[in-house]
Amino acid sequence: MKHNRSIGARSSGLTYLDAFLPERVLHFFMPELPEVETIRRDLENKILGKKIVSVLVLAKKSVHYSANKFIKVLTSDRIEKINRRGKLLYCSFVKSDLFLLVHLKMTGQLIYRQKEKITAGGHSLGKIDFELPNKFTRVIIRFSDGSELFFNDLRRFGYLKLNTAEEKDKILQKSFGIEPLTSDFKYPAFVKLFEKRKTTIKALLLNQKLIAGIGNIYADETCFCAGVRPDRRVGKINEEEKKKIFKCIESVLKLSIKNRGTTFNSYVDCDGKVGGFVRLLKVYGREGEKCRRCSGVIKKIKAAGRGTHFCLNCQK
DNA sequence: GTGTTTGTTATCAA
DNA sequence: CTTGATAACAAACA
Numbered sequence: 001m002k003h004n005r006s007i008g009a010r011s012s013g014l015t016y017l018d019a020f021l022p023e024r025v026l027h028f029f030m031p032e033l034p035e036v037e038t039i040r041r042d043l044e045n046k047i048l049g050k051k052i053v054s055v056l057v058l059a060k061k062s063v064h065y066s067a068n069k070f071i072k073v074l075t076s077d078r079i080e081k082i083n084r085r086g087k088l089l090y091c092s093f094v095k096s097d098l099f100l101l102v103h104l105k106m107t108g109q110l111i112y113r114q115k116e117k118i119t120a121g122g123h124s125l126g127k128i129d130f131e132l133p134n135k136f137t138r139v140i141i142r143f144s145d146g147s148e149l150f151f152n153d154l155r156r157f158g159y160l161k162l163n164t165a166e167e168k169d170k171i172l173q174k175s176f177g178i179e180p181l182t183s184d185f186k187y188p189a190f191v192k193l194f195e196k197r198k199t200t201i202k203a204l205l206l207n208q209k210l211i212a213g214i215g216n217i218y219a220d221e222t223c224f225c226a227g228v229r230p231d232r233r234v235g236k237i238n239e240e241e242k243k244k245i246f247k248c249i250e251s252v253l254k255l256s257i258k259n260r261g262t263t264f265n266s267y268v269d270c271d272g273k274v275g276g277f278v279r280l281l282k283v284y285g286r287e288g289e290k291c292r293r294c295s296g297v298i299k300k301i302k303a304a305g306r307g308t309h310f311c312l313n314c315q316k
Numbered sequence: 317g318t319g320t321t322t323g324t325t326a327t328c329a330a
Numbered sequence: 331c332t333t334g335a336t337a338a339c340a341a342a343c344a
Contacts (some may be wrong), residue, residue, distance in 0.1 A: 103323085105324070216323085304335090
């Protein structure tokens, strides 16, 4: 019998509360659209227009082109704008014509730290969270006001890469489908994705080339919201259900962004607050628990090659 | 040593 | 050609 609610299917034995502890947050972070958008908004407030005074590349694999080129381009330039497409961030510079593409993949983090300030009580605000840099820090970017941006990435799948405008546009074009939460996300275009397809709704939602930004957590939560089993073939999903799925993509993503994403530490203000959407998860990480809508049991299966959660009773 | 966790891509199959 | 399913990647942990 589990008394503590474990987070997701992570077989770590960690409890629900553990995931909120800063040192744990380091290990459990799965950035999908809402998390990346939260980061984008925060960083825009924090680093836009700030002069980069130095760049430290601790893991060459994490940057492209070469580390030398990366350092050379960034140093003494400023980030002009931060954009997002799906789970990818891309930044323009004031001086350079190149673009900085940032993908966090599974375990990447962008953590902003002000230069340590001492409060009246003598507490160091910078130490409320966790030590930086740490052993997963791959790149450090320092700004002229003493603040720093840390790129941490335990598994080193993520990257900070420079591309020409041409290269960037090509990637954006070939890799991403409809962007949710924009005017491109229209029901007729959404329904077209179902045509002539034999895959499952979960695989469709996860496919970045069809819809950009949805990952494993939000695919499951969207299916729950719509009352549709994630392993249903898209051809067997009726019009009413498609409408629900369409609406749910928007509502789930919006609600998560409003709550600063899932298991996301509020690194900017160091006030100990974390992303609030974990509390609002309905199915992800709740295997064996009671459904919050109908009192059925949450089941976990493998679908589209991923851990997949749904209510046995109220998802059809 | 084995089985998990996941975003993306490469690869193979239909 | 298109679509889909799966392996691989990497690191950590039970």
